[in-house]
Amino acid sequence: PQTGSTCPFAGWNAKQARFIFPLQNEKWLDYVTNTTKVTPWRLLSDTDRTSYYSKFGADATEPFGLSVAVSGGLNAMWLVPDQSRKATFVLGELPVQPVGVKPVPKIFDADGAELSADDFDFIYLGSEVPDKTFVLVLGKEGTAHAGELSQTTYRSSARMAPETFTWTKVGDGDWEDAANWSPAGFPILPGDSAILPVMTDDSTVTVRVNEPLRISSISVGQQEGQLLAGKITLEFKTGLATNEISGAMTVANNGVLTHFGPNAAESQKLHLHVSGDMTIAPEGWIDVNYKGHTPGTGIGCANRTPYHAATASHWAGSAGTAKCYGSIRRPVSYGSGCSGSNPGGEGAGAVGLVVDGTLTVDGTITSSAEDTSGPFRGAAGSIWIICGTLAGRGSILAHGAKWTSYGAISSSGGRIAVYQTAAADFSAFGGGKICTMAAKCADSACGTIYLQGKDDPDGEGRLIVDNINVNSGTYVTVFGEGVEDLDQPFGEVIVTNRGNLSIYPGKRLLVTRGVHCATNGRITGGADTMVEFVGDDEATFTGASLVSVETIVCTNAGKVIRFGTAAADKLTIAADKNLILKGDEENPVSLLSAVDGMPWQIAMNANPGVVEVEYVAVKDSDASSGAPMLAIDSQNLGGNSNWGFSRRIVPGETITWTGGLSTKWDAV
DSSP, X not given: OOTTOOOXXXXXXXXXXXXXXXXXXXXXXXXXXXXXXXXXXXXXXXXXXXXXXXXXXXXXXXXXXXXXXXXXXXXXXXOOOSSSOOEEEEOOXXXXXXXXXXXXXXXXXXXXXXXXXXXXXXXXXXXXXXXXXXXXXXXXXXXXXXXXXXXXXXXXOOOOSOOEEEEOOSSOEETTOGGGEESSSOOOSTTOXXXXXXXXXXXXXXXXXXXXXXXXXXXXXXXXXXXXXXXXXXXXXXTTOOEEESSOEEEOTTEEEEEXXXXXXXXXXEEEEEXXXXXXXXXXXXXXXXXXXXXXXXXXXXXXXXXXXXXXXXXXXXXXTOXXXXXXXXXXXXXXXXXXXXXXXXXXXXXXXXXXXXXXXXXXXXXXXXXXXXXXXXXXXXXXXXXXXXXXXXXXXXXXXXXXXXXXXXXXXXXXEEEESSOSSOGGGTTSEEEOOOOSSTTBOXXXXXXXXXXXXXXXXXXXXXXXXXXXXXXXXXXXXXXXXXSSOEEEEEEETTOEEEEOTTOEEEEEEEEXXXXXXXXXXXXXXXXXXXXXXXXXXXXXXXXXXXEEEXXXXXXXXXXXXXXXXXXXXXXXXXXXXXXXXXXXXXEEESSTTSOEEEEEOSSOSOEEEESEEEOSEEOTTSSOXXXXXOEEOSOOBSEEEEOOOOTTOOOOOOOXXXXXXXXX
């Protein structure tokens, strides 16, 4: 039934005719009728729901159900069996039956031919609701509308064909208000399409969606031939539910998608599943800036400038209990608000997009904080995208912000993750930008970017920490302390442009294919921190001089690690730091140059911590800038300097000196 339609039950009261519709997330809608009109949708709580009917369809996969309480010997039921037929239904007197037993009505099409009851799914609720109340669950392509009623027969007058609706109201309004569309009604059927054009040159219109959508297509923004300067925003107030678009979705120029906010709790997010392609035009936006945590809320809430993926400045050192949080691979969290109730201190919201086809971003997707002259900034939020292919030349942003009039107060960057299911690399988005940088001052650090192509094992894509060459000072992107999914290996870790990935005590950074630090990017860690090469894939290690953790380790037999040959690629084992490289007798760990024939460098301190280099195969390694390197039960493949190779010495075994005059005791 559509808001504003007429109830055909003259003389019935609200308790005698009631439409009940199952939705996602265990929620139901109650469309209460009276003698002259249908009231707007009302959401029932679980408690309310059980007082009206028994729960059916635990996952609520069918979009509609219908309950009609009958009285005075009248038996009637709404029903549209599919989108191509009108039908007549005749119900006889039915005894009270147990829940789940199907009554067998006679069903006729518009020409009077009897239809099979097997085409429909009837559920009789029995004694849990008033006698002679029937519940019908329609198929996924069905709908239910009010129509003409006779003593025992109902002939449907429903809209059964898909419709294209165009928004016509010059002003804000609700999606579900039939008066706002042409033709009258609103997009609700799975085959319906919605067009939301820019209305005038100076209009700023917000259309609010209050219940999850399940329609065919949406186009919001300037339509073909329009050159209007106004803006139209589609705001989703659909909780955490996913809005389903079975065809294509377009965010045209001057069109915006967002979710309702800000919110103290993470109760509203923008979740879309587009089965076709999705396009964001150059001046189109998905914008959830300021839609996250309200000031004073969020795990990272701190005075002036809060945390999310990174630490940030906080006025006079007042970080309080703020800590970093969220998921690198599956980011869904809001950005935290600043302390107090300060305007402009709202965090950014959360975007989740699943696009089965190509997602073309020529415009902007943003969950960012914004620079202002005021002192209070929220933290950036989260963007999680799963698509066949990411294409375009636009921007995907979750960056922090600064107080522009002061310049030394700024907030944390957020998190972005992009998965491709049809493309192996991201070359189709080669002209675009993905950025979680800090604000442009030395008082906060960037967030995280995770990219996974179709050929990457799930979870083993690239982690990127890129601060766009902004000096973050003492602030860091945190690996630990409330951050999720750290125990699974990444394929590659790239820290660049003054990014600083800080591994917290007790945490291991696991990688399968490589670690790369460049342009003053750093990986740092204190006690009990580790970079560990795992898995069977060949790995590359560049920028090793910029990695400072307690232990570098690889114990995967047969693993191949190739080291860079530039000055910044030198692997340096400082005093009290550990190096553990172990294969086995048949499958050594191979330590090779990234460029065959060119030396790679390692510098061992004279007083290291634990050094265990066993069952390795070494080639083209120059260790001359440090203490000698000793490899036990290992292979010298040639081109090595200041390396010694020795078989394992059994305790108690006699060793005979073979060295020359005045040579070193520790030369093997």
